[in-house]
Amino acid sequence: GGLFSIDKSYFYELGAYDPGLDVWGGENMEISFNIWMCGGExxxxxxxxxxxxxxxxxxxxFPKNRVKTVERNLARVLFYGHGYHHLLDKTEIGNLTEQIELRKKxxxxxxxxxLENVYPDLDRSVNLGEEVIMTLLRQSGASESATKYVLLLV
Known part of the structure; x- marks a missing residue:
């Protein structure tokens, strides 16, 4: 998340970075998804x-270890913003009320x-949500065990 340029007021309008994310890992996806899905480009x-x-x-x-921290952050980002349930089973992601309310506002x-408008080139023969999220988990350095969880798009 540290290598981009954004108008400061717009960054804060989007809610800045989720204060519930620990250290780093996932904020790059959080800000990108929020920009696209909340009216920006x-x-x-x-x-x-x-x-x-x-x-x-x-x-x-890192509160636990690097991999667990990144897994928790990704679970948090993907749950509140993108309608997924059962993300990284047994991962405590904290209270998401503020993030959910901001997305509604x-x-x-x-x-x-x-997926349909920004990333339409994704191979449609795969389960869209699962394939995208598993790719993001692998690229983020999440453990192999994290990639076995089934993600359901609501």
Whole structure:
């Protein structure tokens, strides 16, 4: 989530980053989904340049461990914003009331809308929700055991 440019007031209008996310992991998908589904759009500007200085060490403390933290964050992002149930069974994701209310206030569209309108090139022969979410989990570094959970699109 750290390598993009966004108008500060728009970032806060979207709710900024979910304060319930721990450390990092998932915020990049959260902000992207929220932009698309809540009336915005993302532009890729080929001539733009972004720099990132990687630290030699990791200054963050993960509450449990890195993988569990990222799994929890992804479960949180995907549950409240995208209508999924049974995400990463037995993962405590915390209270989502504020995020759900904000999405209602902003009149955000569904994840189904996102798949049909933003990502229509996805292979339709697969279960859309499960395939997309499993890919995101694998790319995020979630454990192999996390990818076995069945995700149901409401």
């Amino acid at each position: 993302i532009e890729i500007i080929p001539c733009s340049r972004v720099g990132h200085i990687f630290r030699g060490d990791n200054p963050y403390n 902003l009149k955000c569209k569904s994840f189904k809308w996102y």
